[in-house]
Amino acid sequence: MSGSIKELSVHYDPINESNTFTSGDIVEGQVVLEVTKEIKVDSCFVTLTGDADVRWTEGSDDTSMTYRDHESYFKLKQYFIQESSKREQSERNTTLLYGETYGPLIRPGRHVFPFRFQLPQQNMPPSFNGYLGWVKYVLTVKLSRTWKSSAASKELTFVLRNDGTNDHLLQPQSGTQDKKIKLFGSGQMSMTVTTDKTGYMQGETISVFVNIDNSSSRDVKLKYSLKQQQTFIAGEKTKIGYKHMVKETRDLIPSREKSKFKVHLILPHDLTVTIKNCRIIKEQYELKVSLGVSFTSNPAVRFPVVILPPEQQCPPRQGPPVGFQSYPPPQPNLVPYPGELPLPPAGLYNSTVLPHPGAAAGVYPIPNAFQPGFHPAPSAPVYDPNQSIKESSPKVPY
Structure with missing residues (x-):
C-alpha cells in the first residue's frame, strides 16, 4: 500500500480442518483497513464471487485468434461505506447484503469491518486451476476515493458437497x-x-x-x-x-x-x-x-x-x-x-488485486503454452469415450 493507506486486507474464518467450503456454508470474516491520516472514502465494500473462465490463442502474428468463455455462478456484495445517492440501488447480477454501515471519514489507526455471506445452495464446480482455464471463488475488498482506488483479495477453496448421491x-x-x-x-x-x-x-x-x-x-x-x-x-x-x-x-x-x-x-x-x-x-x-x-x-x-x-x-x-x-x-x-502454474512475468497482474486478474486491462495469467x-x-467436441474425436467447427473471432 502507498500514501495514507498502510494496510487493506480481507480475511475469512476457517470452518473445518481442511480449510474448504461447499454449497450453503457460511463465510464470515473481516476487512482490515489501517490509515496513517484521516481520509474520506466514497465507497468501501467486500464481494464474494464464483466464476469459471477459459482463454487461449491459436496461430501467430496477424493470423492469431483468441477464444474465450466465462461462466458466473454468483456475486454477493456487502457495503461498509456507500455514497448516499447510490443507496438502495440494485446492481446487475449482484446480490446485495446489508450489514452495519459507517461514515465516509476514516480516522488514523486500524479499523476492522466484519462481513458475513452464505454460499448459494446450488450445484457449482469445485475450485480448479488448469493450463487454459480456472474455477475460482474469491473474496475481494475494494475502497474508492476521489481519483484513487485500492483493492485486495483472497481465494477460497470450494469442494463439492457430499449429499449422499454418490x-x-x-x-x-x-x-x-x-x-x-x-x-x-x-x-x-x-x-x-x-x-x-x-x-x-x-x-x-x-x-x-x-x-x-x-x-x-x-x-x-x-x-x-x-x-x-x-x-x-x-x-x-x-x-x-x-x-x-x-x-x-x-x-x-x-x-x-x-x-x-x-x-x-x-x-x-x-x-x-x-x-x-x-x-x-x-x-x-x-x-x-x-x-x-x-x-x-x-x-x-x-x-x-x-x-x-x-x-x-x-x-x-x-x-x-x-x-x-x-x-x-x-x-x-x-x-x-x-504443481502450480508458473508465475506470470512481473507487472502483468497482481493476484491480490482482482478476482479475475487483469480483467480491466485484458491481461490474463493463463499461458498459451501447455504445462510440462x-x-x-486436436480441437474436438466434448469428450465422449464411446465416440471418436473429430475436428470442431471453424474459428470464430472473440
Whole structure:
C-alpha cells in the first residue's frame, strides 16, 4: 500500500480442518483497513464471487485468434461505506447484503469491518486451476476515493458437497475383451477386468483385478494406464489436453496359459478432482487395461474413474471378486503431477488485486503454452469415450 493507506486486507474464518467450503456454508470474516491520516472514502465494500473462465490463442502474428468463455455462478456484495445517492440501488447480477454501515471519514489507526455471506445452495464446480482455464471463488475488498482506488483479495477453496448421491461410485466396474489371432499366429485370448469401485479420493489406491486366458500361440504382456484429460470449451471451439498419471507395461503371459493379477495404483494426494458440472471446463480420468500383442491391435478395457476430495471418500470394497486369487505385483512408478502454474512475468497482474486478474486491462495469467507433461490433442467436441474425436467447427473471432 502507498500514501495514507498502510494496510487493506480481507480475511475469512476457517470452518473445518481442511480449510474448504461447499454449497450453503457460511463465510464470515473481516476487512482490515489501517490509515496513517484521516481520509474520506466514497465507497468501501467486500464481494464474494464464483466464476469459471477459459482463454487461449491459436496461430501467430496477424493470423492469431483468441477464444474465450466465462461462466458466473454468483456475486454477493456487502457495503461498509456507500455514497448516499447510490443507496438502495440494485446492481446487475449482484446480490446485495446489508450489514452495519459507517461514515465516509476514516480516522488514523486500524479499523476492522466484519462481513458475513452464505454460499448459494446450488450445484457449482469445485475450485480448479488448469493450463487454459480456472474455477475460482474469491473474496475481494475494494475502497474508492476521489481519483484513487485500492483493492485486495483472497481465494477460497470450494469442494463439492457430499449429499449422499454418490452411492453409485461404490459400485465395481467390470468389462471383458476377446481377440482372435489371425496374423503371425492362431488361437484366441480373453481378458476380464474388474475394479473395486468407481470413485476414489485423492491419495487412495485403485485395486484392479485382471483374469487373462491366453489360448493363443502368441505371448502377451499386461499393460495399464490412468489418463487425465482436461477439456476447455469456448463457444463452438474446444481444446483438449491429456496426461498419463500412470503408464506401465509388465507381466508376461505365455502362450496357452491363464493368469490372474491384482494391480494397485496409488493416486497422488494433489490430484485434481473430477469436474462434470461446469459448462466450459471438464476434468475426467480414464483407466485402461490392455494386452500387448505385437503386430496387431491390443485388446483393451476402459473405465471412467471419478476423483473426489477427501471429504467425500468412498469406502473400499472388502476383498477381490469371488474366486479371485490375488497376485501382488510391484507398485508402479507414478508420474509426478505438475504443481502450480508458473508465475506470470512481473507487472502483468497482481493476484491480490482482482478476482479475475487483469480483467480491466485484458491481461490474463493463463499461458498459451501447455504445462510440462501435458499433450495437446486436436480441437474436438466434448469428450465422449464411446465416440471418436473429430475436428470442431471453424474459428470464430472473440
